[in-house]
Amino acid sequence: MTSSQPTTAPKLSEPKFGFNDYAERLNGRAAMIGFVAALIVEYVTGQGVLSWLGLM
Template sequence: MEKQESKYGFNNLAETWNGRLAMLGFVIGLATELLTGQGILSQLGLM
């Protein structure tokens, strides 16, 4: 029998995608801040 890894919960695939999406969000946030001249919090109306 082959061992099948779960597709849900904490596993290597989920952690890899979590890291990739976090890096993508950081780069998009930084690019938006550079283009608009406003911080992320001020763009959201929190400051």
């Protein structure tokens, strides 16, 4: 008996660009880190982020 070989090529995932699940998850995590960092800056300095940066 001979071993049977697959007759079709395996379906590989195509590269994703733009809005996909991984990019959205990474962006959300970066936004959460940035928001917490802004809160810490306000708590430590007693000023808002804009005034801390010298924009107000």
